[in-house]
Amino acid sequence: MDRLSLSEDEKDRFAGSLLGHLDALYSFAWWLTHRREEIEDLVQETLLRALRCAHQFESGTNLKAWLFSILKHEWFRRAGLARREVSADSFSDNPERPGREWAIETDVIRSALQKDLGEALRTLPEEYRSAVLLFDLYGFSLKETAKILAIPDGTVKSRLARGRQMLRGRLQAYNRVPDNDEL
Numbered sequence: 362m363d364r365l366s367l368s369e370d371e372k373d374r375f376a377g378s379l380l381g382h383l384d385a386l387y388s389f390a391w392w393l394t395h396r397r398e399e400i401e402d403l404v405q406e407t408l409l410r411a412l413r414c415a416h417q418f419e420s421g422t423n424l425k426a427w428l429f430s431i432l433k434h435e436w437f438r439r440a441g442l443a444r445r446e447v448s449a450d451s452f453s454d455n456p457e458r459p460g461r462e463w464a465i466e467t468d469v470i471r472s473a474l475q476k477d478l479g480e481a482l483r484t485l486p487e488e489y490r491s492a493v494l495l496f497d498l499y500g501f502s503l504k505e506t507a508k509i510l511a512i513p514d515g516t517v518k519s520r521l522a523r524g525r526q527m528l529r530g531r532l533q534a535y536n537r538v539p540d541n542d543e544l
Contacts, residue, residue, distance in 0.1 A: 367415055375415045379408055382425050385499065386432055392482070392494055393436050403439070407432040426505040429495065433509055481531035489524030492517055497525075 367375065386407060390400040410431050411418075418427055482490055495506045496517070507517045 372412075372415065375418070376412065378424055379411055379428065382428050383408075385425060386428060389429060389432060389494065389499070390436070392490065393433075393487070395483070399439075403432055403436055406435050410435065423501075423505060425499075426501055426509055429499070429501070430509040430511075433491070434511070477532060478528075481528050484531060485524055485527055489520050489527060492520035493524040493528065496521055 383404070386404045387400060390403040390407075394400055394403065407428060411428055414431075418424065482493070485493065491510060492506060495501045495509055496503065501509065503514055503517055507514045510517065512520075
């Protein structure tokens with residue numbers, strides 16, 4: 362799709378591909394803004410820009426990363442955020458369950474953790490939150506995360522380390538070993 366113009370079939374296929382990433386775009390926009398109206402606008406603008414620039418998308422590359430990059434840049438533009446470096450400078454979801462008897466307990470624990478994790482993530486400064494979300498939650502590679510955020514790989518590593526450290530501090534209760542009396 363590196364040609365300047367696309368056929369109608371190519372445009373339709375490309376638009377269909379975009380829709381496959383809609384939920385992820387809404388989720389990422391929510392983490393950035395937390396405002397329903399702005400989320401809708403960001404996602405719509407992202408899709409519109411993607412359609413307008415479809416000829417610039419390099420076939421065989423990561424469409425989801427490209428869309429996240431567009432969304433992030435649009436959010437920066439709207440928020441008037443200048444790209445700045447931070448001074449001083451996994452989430453593992455295993456769907457396998459040992460048995461149905463553990464399913465309810467696992468769901469309750471997962472639900473509580475997700476709520477607490479969501480609250481902890483919201484308290485992180487944006488530059489750390491974005492790095493952690495893109496790399497750990499959305500599964501982008503280090504290079505893809507760096508490209509989306511338009512920062513060097515080393516800065517991503519630094520933000521991941523600091524962001525994870527802040528999250529560990531905020532989720533300290535999950536790190537505590539219960540006393541025998543609590544078991």
